[in-house]
Amino acid sequence: MRSIASICALTMLTACSQHPVTVSTPVNVTFDESRFRQDIKTLSSDKFEGRAPTTKGEQLTLDYLSAAFEEIGLSKPNGNDYLQAVPMVTYTASDEQTIRLGDLALKHRQDVVLGSRHDVANIDINNAPLVFVGYGINAPEYEWNDYQDLDMSGKIAVILVNDPGYALPNSGKFNGKAMTYYGRWSYKFEEASRQGAIGAIIIHDTKPASYPWSVVENSWTGAQQDLVKSEEEQAQRVKVEGWITHDIANQLFDSAGLSLATVSDRAAASPINLPLNQTASIAFANQAQYTDSYNVVATLPGNSRPDEHLLFTAHWDHIGVDSNKEGDQIYNGALDNASGTAGILEIARQFAKQAKNGHTLARSVTFIATTGEEQGLLGSRYYASNPIYPIDKSVAVFNLDSTNIYGRTTDYTIIGKGKSELENYLIDALKSQNRVAKSEKYPESGGFFRSDHFSFAKEGVPAVFAGGGSEPVDEATAQYKAAMKLKMKGCYHNVCDEYREDWDLSGALEDLAIYYQAASTLGNNNDWPGYFADTEFNALRPAGDTLEQASQ
Structure with missing residues (x-):
């Protein structure tokens, strides 16, 4: 392993200097790499205990962010503090579970991960029929309904991950290789609930899921947060939801006299549902605790x-x-997402510094550090539904999630590229760095639906999730990236996502500059970007609209 000193000597990268980095923007701005690095290091330290909502780690995080925004000089939206309460309920399923699918007695965590979003002391399901519902999709616009003519009352849906476009990318179905929202786990649980099912179980498969079973085991066990729902909403939710391994699913289908591979092919070709002629019995203790968590919101007027x-x-x-x-x-979460949180702090400092020098934007800039993203975008969903500032006066969203630790690049990734006019501001800003914008390398992972910007997109606010790239700026950076990728392999949602002194943050700083420059331009003009005609959000805020039209 090379030390940080040897990497610097080899690559001559500015981030290695441990001094402020100046980047080209409309007004000369200095991003402080050492301060950015320290924010990441502190937020992801063991002291913060992995920053889970409603824990000691949350309080430490809220205090840290509030103090930072106070020092920067940003306004408190509610006049008293920077906090927006997000009513949450924490569900904790016991690790002692009795689970039988057909003739298979399953081991919690090893074979299956199940939980419940119900405020009941015990889950006790006996002999509930299992029904394979393909991809579990009901999408009239695609002429697709896996639940056609099916009564799911008292039954458990067994569902494939992703959507038919992934399996048949050249078929014209859905959005080809790029995942649609119908491929997301959250949608599948919601749709099974709407269909009246008592349970929903997704078959895990690493490639179409875009993450290994370890992510399921680490992310869906233990305390699970959700937004507090009405009694009616909670009553409609499936009683149990979770995942089984692909190996267990193969055994289950074999017991039903079916081939999982064969029925999966059929499910990709056309809507399907069929009984597995087997039942499930599931029992475990469950707890529900109600506690507010908090978004941290700060504004530069x-x-x-x-x-x-x-x-x-x-x-x-x-x-x-x-x-x-x-x-x-x-689970320190250094890359995901202490790095993004540190990023908005550094951007906030630059806007505040410029404001003190007489370069305040015409429009306000608001920074939102959200809670509960890992549990289903909870904080951003709550803000989008209960905005401190009206959604119809929210011009755009720039989201940071897991910034670039792999060095500078000649390209720049826009997740879900082609969604909105907001992307044009990024593309224009890239000219100052001689970089080009590209779509993500693996659109089948559904990245556009997996972070907080999506909560705002669903409300019609143009939102981007961008940064990094796949082409290192030179051979030395390529070698560093390859070595660091090996070190970080398997660390997504794992305990090894820890801060590392040898991270090259020069690429992250360049990405911050792109966001800063794009926001600076948009903050001083009269443009009101919207979604392009061929996107799912166009009807909410169409491209080409004026402010008055967008607000209607």
Whole structure:
């Protein structure tokens, strides 16, 4: 392993200097790499205990962010503090579970992960029929309904991950290789609930899921947060939801006299549902606790149109601590997403510094560090439904989630590229760095639906999730990236996502500059970007609209 000193000597990268980095923007701005690095290091330290919502780690995080925004000089939206309460309920399923699918007695965590979003002391399901419902999709616009003519009352849906476009990318179905929202786990549980099922179980498969079983085991066990729902909403939710391994699914289908591979092919070709002629019995203890968590919201008011807001978002939360693990039990979440949270702090400092020098934007800039992203975008969903500033006066969202630790690149990734006019501001800003914008390398992972910007997109606010790239700026950076990729392999939602002194943050700083420059331009003009005609959000805020049209 090379030391940070040897990497610097080899690559001559500015981030290695441990001094402020100046980047090209409309007004000369200095991003402080050492301060950015320290924020990441502190937020992801063991002291913060993995930053799980409603824990000691949350309080430490709220205090840290509030103090930072106070020092920067940003306004408190509610006048008293920077906090927006997010009513949450924490569900904890016991690790002692009795689960039988057909003739298979399953082991919790090893074979299956199940939980419940119901405020009941015990889950006790006996002999519930299992029904294979393909991809579990009901999408009239695609002429697709896996639940056609099916009564799911008292039954458990068994569902494939992703959507038919992934399996048949050249068929014209859905969006080809790029995942649609119908491929997301959250949608599948919601749709099974709407169909009246008592349970929903997704078959895990690493490639179409885009993550290994370890992510399921680490992310869906232990305390699970959700937004507090009405009694009616909660009553409609499936009683149990979760995942089984692909190997267990193969055995289950074999017992039903079916081939999982064969029925999966059929499910990709056309809607399907069929009984597995087997039942499930599931029992475990369950707890529900109600506690507020918090978004942290801070604003730099605009000088002439302060009611119009540009939003920067990054989730401060991670998975917390798992006392059942041997060895390291803390999910520090350094890359995901202490790095993004540190990013909005650094951008906020630059806007505030420029404002003090007389360069305040016409529009306001608001920074939102969200809670509960790892549990289903909870904080951003709550803000989008209960905005401090009106959604129809929210001009755009710039989201930071897991910034670039792999060095500078000649390209720049826009997740879900082609969604909105907001992307044009990024593309224009890239010219100052001689970089080009590209789509993500693996659109089948559904990245556009997996972070906080999506909560705002569903409300019609143009939102981008961008940064990094796949082409290193030179051979030395390529070698560093390859070595660091090996070190970070398997660390997504795992305890090894820890801060590393040898991270090259020069690429992350360049990405911050792109966001800063794009927001600076949009913050001083009269543009009101919208979604392009061929996107699912066009009807909410069409491209080409004026402010008055967008607000209607």
